[in-house]
Amino acid sequence: MTPPAAPRPVSPVDAVADAYVTTSARLNPVEATSLGVPGHERELTDFSPDAAAERAAAARSTLLALEGLASADAVDDVTGAAMRYALGLDVELHDAGERTRLLNNIASPPQQVVEVFDLMATDSEQAWDDVAARLAAVPASVASYVASLRSAAARGDVAAVRQVEAVIVQAQEVADPQRSAFTRLVRGADAQRVLGDDHPLRSDLERAADAARGAYADLARVLADELAPLAPQEDGVGRDRYTLWSRHHVGAALDLDETYAWGLEELARVQAEQAALAEQIAGPGASVADAAALLDADPARQLHDTAALQAWMQATSDAAIEALDGSHFDIPAPVRTLECRIAPSHTGVIYYTGPSDDFSRPGRMWWSVPHDVTSFSTWRERTTVYHEGVPGHHLQIAQAVFERATLNSWRRLAAWTSGHGEGWALYAERLMAELGFLDDPGDRLGMLDGQRLRAARVVFDLGMHLGLPAPAEVGDAWTPQSGWEFLRANVNMPESMLRFEYTRYLGWPGQAPSYKVGQRLWEQARDTARQSAAARGQVFDQRDFHARALALGSVPLAVLPGALAD
Structure with missing residues (x-):
């Protein structure tokens, strides 16, 4: 294995970037824990309008500090370009009021406050004391969020009524003593193992959990009594708001109409690929549904509870790391550890959380299983493990954290663009097919299922939010019902999960297309590198291309081509 590089000298640009991470962690403790930055475990984020303005002011002052600073090297060039893009968009979103009105079923403060506890250490008395302090801070954090919603x-x-109603249901579950994530946290196995029955912290935890549940009960009432009557029925956000969010999520400015047309073409291409594979699996004339039914009936491809799912996830992930390291990637030792877990929530989301700065908390793949989902088909999900794990999110994010010798803390920990990150993970799925890891026809059909979902999301998201002309399969126009039927026809998942996804796309404009658009731009970047090598009379080295790309960390896709060229 290549020996570690000598640490790169800290430049003035690095110093500005590192200072911004420190400031951001202080102003947003939830983000600090997510990024693995220590020191804020007992705090929660203030979501009030004044606090949002303070975070925007920190971004503005950082951008100002970057002005006039000379780059010491190519690393600084990328840092400057990436920070100007990302922080500039943060300021634009704040000035447009998007941060203080944020309310959706997946990525807004009500979910962030609950989910941050999943990332906290629970292996010592001190860790549980931190949990108790943070739980006690939930009421003030939720109240600050309510202040922002009222101000907006x-x-x-006000967010669309569909989003308000979805979060009411979520808040009511968190408030329910029997179903609450806070209840499961303080009465779970880790608390029992570390604290036992009679530890003084037990009463502190119970009191704090009760107050936290009460805060979510209050939030549900505010949403139902104050916001729901004001909330618009219309889900679409329109072109101006969509363009802003798309630039943020993708990390580049898109021609939205061209992207919509491309999405329709890409969906048709994947559908045709699926149809041909379905006949290979189930015989001439068989449909994709016929092939899926045949695969679902195969006992060798079935898992029957979450314990079996977790064990299969871990085994599949471990096998991928073992097979890829040293052949297609050079995976550093700390990055070889990936924990696969069943999430305490029940939304249907599958997601990844990165390691802490020192890797004491490893990268983790989480599967949030709905209450009504009790069996799992491995042919559908093998590609998901590659997406969330290796060579997908885990390899990309944990590799960036590892690049301490070269990258500043903002580049390693805080720089995240969905189009870059989710695009890479979707690119990684196709890559695994190219490398022969999805040669099994069932597993390959599962990969195409995911590709079809992501292509359909491009069409649905742009069509619904912008009111674009509907394709023939949708009907006369995009409506909530025709959009739902379009997703049902193109997405193969349980209805409860699809309902969650449908609501997610409508409440998080521009994010869902960033996966497939990002994959497109990653594939274009690889094609450019291949063509450049050929022009120089060289053989394209894909392993080297991936190593250089991963060493960059996450950058806006507008910055990626220049960064790779450097």
């Missing part, structure tokens, strides 16, 4: 509502900015 006063100026006429």
Whole structure:
């Protein structure tokens, strides 16, 4: 294995970037824990309008500090370009009121406050004391969020009623003593193992959990009594708001109409690929549904509870790391550890959380299993493990954390662009097919299932939010019902999970297309590198291309081509 590089000298640009991470962690403790930055485990984020303005001011001052600083090297060039893009968009979103009105079923403060506890250490008395302190901070954090929602509502900015109603249901579950994630946390196995029955912290935890549940009960009432009556029925956000969010999520400015047309073409291409494979699996004339039914009936491809799912995830992930390291990638020792877990929530989301800065908390793949889902088909999900794990999110994010010798803390920990990150993970799925890891026809059909979902999301998201002309299979126009039927026809998942996804796309404009659009731009970057090598009379080295790309960390896709060229 290549010996570690000598540490790169800290430049003035690095110093500005590192200072911004420190400031951001102080102003947003939830993000600090997510990034693995220590020191804020007993705090929660203030979501009030004043606090949002302070975070925007920190971004502005950082951008100002970057002005006039000379780059010491190519690393600084990329840092400057990436920070100007990302922080500039953060300021634009704040100025447009998007941060203080944020409310959806997946990526807004009500979910962030609950989910941050999943990332906290629970292996010592001190860790549980931190949990108790953070739980006690939930009421103030939720109240600050309510203040932002009321401020936004006063100026006429309220999320669509579909999102308000979805979060009411979520808040009511968190408030329910029997179903609450807070209840499961303080009465779970880790608390029992570390604290036992009679530890003084037990009463502190119970009191704090009770107050936290009460805060979510209050949130549910505010949403139902104050926001729901003001919330618009219309889900679509329109072109101006969509363009802003798309630039943020993708990390590049898209021609939205061209992207919509491409999405329709890409969906048709994947559908045709699936149809041909279905006949290979189930015989001439068989449909994709016929092939899926045949695969679902295969006992060798079935898992019957979450314990079996977790064990299969871990085994599949471990096998991928073992097979890829030293052949297609050079995976550093700390990055070889990936924990696969069943999430305490029940939304249907599958997600990844990165390691802490020192790797004491490893990267983790989480599967949030709905209450009504009790069996799992491995042919559908093998590609998901590659997406969330290796060579997908885990390899990309943990590799960036590992690049301490070269990258500043913002580049390693805080720089995240969905189009770059989710695009890489979707690119990684196709890559695994190219490398022969999805040669089994069932597993390959599962990969195409995921590709079809992501292509359909490009069409659905742009069509619904922008009111674009509907394709023939949708009907006369995009409506909530025709959009739902379009997703049902193109997405193969349990209805409860699809309902969650449908609501997610409508409440998080521009994010869902970033996967497939990002994959497109990653594939274009690889094609460019291959063509450049040929022009120089060289053989394209894909392993080297991936190593250089991963060493960059996450950058806006507008910055990626220049960064790879450097």
